[in-house]
Amino acid sequence: MDDVGAYIDNNRQRFVDELVEWVRIPSISSDPTHAKDMARNAEHLAARLRELGAGQVAIWPTAGHPAVFAEWMRATGKPTLLVYGHHDVQPVDPLGEWTTPPFEPSVREGRLWGRGVVDDKGQVYIHAKAIESIVRTSGELPINLRMIVEGEEEIGSANLDALMRDHARELDADFVCVSDTAMFGRGIPSLCVGLRGLTYVEVHVDGPAFDLHSGSFGGGVMNPVNALAQMIAGLHDADGRVTVAGFYDHVLPLKDEDRAQIASLPFDGAGWLRSTGSPAPWGEKGYSTLERVWARPTLDCCGIGGGFQGEGAKTIIPARASAKVSCRLVPDQEPDDIARKLAAHFARVAPPGVRVRVDFLHGGRPYLAPTDHPVFEVAKRAFSKAFGKPTVFMREGGSIPFVRTIADRSGKPCLLMGFGQPDENAHAPNEWLDLENYHLGIKSAAYLYDEIGKM
Numbered sequence: 069m070d071d072v073g074a075y076i077d078n079n080r081q082r083f084v085d086e087l088v089e090w091v092r093i094p095s096i097s098s099d100p101t102h103a104k105d106m107a108r109n110a111e112h113l114a115a116r117l118r119e120l121g122a123g124q125v126a127i128w129p130t131a132g133h134p135a136v137f138a139e140w141m142r143a144t145g146k147p148t149l150l151v152y153g154h155h156d157v158q159p160v161d162p163l164g165e166w167t168t169p170p171f172e173p174s175v176r177e178g179r180l181w182g183r184g185v186v187d188d189k190g191q192v193y194i195h196a197k198a199i200e201s202i203v204r205t206s207g208e209l210p211i212n213l214r215m216i217v218e219g220e221e222e223i224g225s226a227n228l229d230a231l232m233r234d235h236a237r238e239l240d241a242d243f244v245c246v247s248d249t250a251m252f253g254r255g256i257p258s259l260c261v262g263l264r265g266l267t268y269v270e271v272h273v274d275g276p277a278f279d280l281h282s283g284s285f286g287g288g289v290m291n292p293v294n295a296l297a298q299m300i301a302g303l304h305d306a307d308g309r310v311t312v313a314g315f316y317d318h319v320l321p322l323k324d325e326d327r328a329q330i331a332s333l334p335f336d337g338a339g340w341l342r343s344t345g346s347p348a349p350w351g352e353k354g355y356s357t358l359e360r361v362w363a364r365p366t367l368d369c370c371g372i373g374g375g376f377q378g379e380g381a382k383t384i385i386p387a388r389a390s391a392k393v394s395c396r397l398v399p400d401q402e403p404d405d406i407a408r409k410l411a412a413h414f415a416r417v418a419p420p421g422v423r424v425r426v427d428f429l430h431g432g433r434p435y436l437a438p439t440d441h442p443v444f445e446v447a448k449r450a451f452s453k454a455f456g457k458p459t460v461f462m463r464e465g466g467s468i469p470f471v472r473t474i475a476d477r478s479g480k481p482c483l484l485m486g487f488g489q490p491d492e493n494a495h496a497p498n499e500w501l502d503l504e505n506y507h508l509g510i511k512s513a514a515y516l517y518d519e520i521g522k523m
């Protein structure tokens with residue numbers, strides 16, 4: 069592995085230059101005018117992977133944008149690792165806020181700036197360059213490796229499940245590595261071991277058939293806005309717990325060792341609060357901020373509307389009101405089950421004189437990695453060797469539904485080994501990639517393959 073490390077050091081600049089070439093292609097999956105760029109983007113990656121001695125490289129068409137597949141399967145008797153990434157990027161607007169154009173990548177302050185540099189082209193290249201470094205120094209990879217790079221992550225991975233099903237044999241592996249997340253902080257190698265799921269509903273409250281004169285009718289019929297406000301206000305108790313019956317039934321409690329591990333992270337609570345602009349933290353009693361945003365379920369009203377919203381005064385009993393409500397879920401909560409419980413709750417607490425309807429908008433299942441599997445120790449060792457620091461376990465409060473898709477479809481342990489930084493502006497103007505992280509990420513991936521080869 070020493071000569072691999074040296075190769076990575078000696079080719080540091082070229083690895084950046086090659087990433088720059090790929091980032092120039094505007095692979096915006098959400099914009100139909102970029103469909104040709106999506107195809108060109110997939111071709112570009114496939115051509116680079118072909119140069120690395122892959123046994124097979126293919127472009128898999130889908131009902132939407134194509135995915136790139138490659139495999140190196142010559143390490144007889146060794147484990148197989150499936151690496152997931154995506155080659156599409158987010159839209160770039162507002163364009164005027166970019167310091168340099170999003171598809172003319174430039175290097176400033178040790179950072180590469182451009183759309184997709186960290187989400188996720190840089191992270192895909194981390195694996196490609198790790199493969200190159202091993203293949204060029206020792207001829208063959210120490211493991212069998214398969215790589216799938218989809219083109220629709222930024223638009224919801226609508227065809228990923230079908231791809232995984234149709235190509236189940238080619239995507240079969242012992243372990244999965246997803247590189248599309250951020251580290252806990254600068255220089256802290258982090259494996260993400262948990263993601264929250266989501267249930268999103270819209271509540272409609274209907275009263276009179278049309279807006280009524282509040283003088284003639286006020287006091288005589290229930291006001292839907294009053295009713296809905298009362299229903300929403302009752303969703304939490306004084307301890308910040310959700311009052312929906314059965315909401316916590318399937319929540320896996322945090323183990324003592326998980327709590328100790330989360331408490332050991334260098335979390336800057338004051339800085340975190342400052343970044344929100346809120347005057348004080350809030351949340352479920354008995355839990356720390358990180359526990360609340362990573363490992364506890366939540367319920368939030370994301371928007372509420374109804375009645376007269378215009379200039380000045382208008383005296384009415386509105387006909388209707390509605391609210392959007394989202395819940396972040398943790399294992400083993402299920403989106404459908406929570407949606408049903410929400411609907412039952414709203415029906416129960418609605419005051420007489422209104423009709424209530426709850427629509428389920430969308431959902432995603434939470435994810436918790438099986439961290440007692442030995443591959444997590446192996447990944448920690450590889451990550452720490454590259455960064456020279458202990459590797460930490462972290463979670464993400466957000467939802468990445470495709471991780472659950474991959475984990476469920478493959479049935480294998482999934483390593484979320486991300487090389488991003490929390491403040492790299494993924495999805496925003498001025499996306500950047502820390503070039504030191506890119507360099508150390510390539511080493512981490514090479515060491516990961518090496519360590520898995522010894523399992």
Ligand SMILES: [Zn+2]
Pocket residue numbers: 154187188221248
């Ligand atoms: Zn991504």
